[in-house]
Amino acid sequence: MRTLSSVLDKEVQQVSRPAGNTRLKAARLAAGYASQQALADALGVGVRQVRRWESDTPPWPHPEIAQALTRALGQDLESLGFISPAGVQPDHGRRAVLSATAAAVGLAAVPTQAIAMQPATASRDFQAITRSHRHLYWSVAPATLHPAVLAHAALGCALLPETAGQTRKLIAAALAETYLLAGRIEFFDLRDADRAQQTFLRALQAAGEADDPLLGAAILAHSAFIPGWTGDREAAVERMVAARTYARRRPASAELLAWLDAVEAECETRCGHTRTALHLIGHAESVLERGSEHESPEWLDWFSPVRLAAFKGNTQLKAGHLPQARTTLLGVLDRLGPSEDKQTTVVLGDLAAVEAAAGDPDAACRYALRALDQLERTWYAMGMDRVREVRRVLAPHQHEQCVRELDDRLYGWTTTVSALSR
Structure with a gap:
């Protein structure tokens, strides 16, 4: 039977037992390394080394x-809990480097003294909002x-210097996707190509941070x-060559390559x-038919075989292949889902x-009026274009009744004000 004295002695021993290097452990978890083994793998060292660093007397690393x-x-x-041995000058510059790196890529400039490392959960929370915006688009x-x-992107810029390791990569990737969405809205919906160009640049810089x-x-x-x-074909081809080069650096899905x-x-x-x-x-259709063992990224929600057929119908139209374009586009219209307004x-x-044509x-005019009906429910600048x-094209028929009815809708108060305000 244990006496009160023995119980108290044991509790005192537990309280006084060294907790180890809690600073390093907290920083490891905040950076997204859930285990000592995960950090050891990232650094290329043995897990025993990490255990020694997280002990109450961590040795100074090489x-x-x-x-x-x-x-x-x-x-x-x-800051990670190491005590500098005699003759070794500690490096105080890491936090400044983090802030300077973010500023150099145009993301954020956070005062060094203001940086406090975010927990690993910050990446999941930030990603959740990015995902919601993607769906809301x-x-x-x-x-x-x-x-x-844009406000969410600003938050990501502020968080980035406060993170490291896997957490930093995940936030940077979500930030890149956020800027990509903003650029898509600016180009396809707001018709502001100059602004979209700058936003895509920020997106690319964030993707580089995320590797x-x-x-x-x-x-x-x-x-x-x-x-x-x-119509600047040379510049467009150059950017597509770069895009394909990047796509070869990781296993890519059939959908991404076809897109x-x-x-x-x-x-x-x-x-x-x-x-x-x-x-x-035709090559894209073959790629989709062959398929791939690699899954598409979650963010690739703007492309599908139906969307490829829509590209094809437009190209057939511009090529003057009218019967083929009509057949292709009618097939697309039948296959589009209710959320693809x-x-x-x-x-x-x-x-x-x-x-x-x-x-x-x-x-x-019947098809154009249906498009205007849809635009009243869901605005899309590309559709109005x-x-x-x-x-x-209908200018030679502008005195016909069907064209006048189209003009009444096209230049009505609501449609005209909506078009001018965007």
Whole structure:
């Protein structure tokens, strides 16, 4: 039977037992290394070494390992609980380097003394908001969503210098995706190509911080749309070469590789090279048919076989293959899901263009009016551009009743004010 004295003696021993290097353990967990083995693998050392560092008397690391350790955990050795032996000058510059690195890539400039390392959960929380914005893009008005996305990016810029290791990489990747979404809204929805160009640059810089070449490939391909839309084929091709180079640095899914073909095809179509574009689309179809063992990234939600068919229908239209374009686009319209309102307006606009080119203004106006109905529910600048292009083609028929009815809708108070305000 234990006496009260023996119980108290044991409790005192437990309280007085050294807790080890709690600073290093906390920094390890904050950087996303859930176990000692995970940190050991990242540094290329044995797990016994990490255990010694987390003991109550951690030995001072060798210079090469010390640099790797401070780089992985984002703090200098003294902040990590190490006591500098005589004759060794501690390195106080790691936090300053973190802040300077972020500032150098245009992300954030945080005063060194303000940096406090974030827990590993910060990356999950930040990613959750990024994921929500990605889903909201398909239903929320772009002018409403865009400020929220930019505010989230600003938060990511502030968090980045406060993290290290895996946590830093995860936040940087989510930040890159956030900037990519902002750039897409600016280019496709707000029609501000100059601003989108700068935003895509920030996205690419964040992807570099995350060392995520597939996300880098997606950003570069999006940036190719900008010169492609203005007919600058050389610049568009150069960016697509860079995008494909990045995509080769990691195992890429069939969907991502096919999308790269589709983007290049769109640029070639805009530059008047429809034969090259159709060849690229044919290659994309083959890539999708063969498939791949690699899964698509979660953020690749803007592409599917149906979207590829929409690219194809537009290229067939621009190539003058009207019967083929009509068949392709009608098939796309039947297969588009209820949540793909933005793409629906583009397809309806292309179908209107097919009928206008075929000399059927009544059918062209019917499709254009359906596109305007859809635009009233979900605004999309690309869809409105398609309708306006059709109206220009219908200029020889502007005195016909169907075209006048289209004008009444196209230049109504609501539509005109909405168009001018975006």
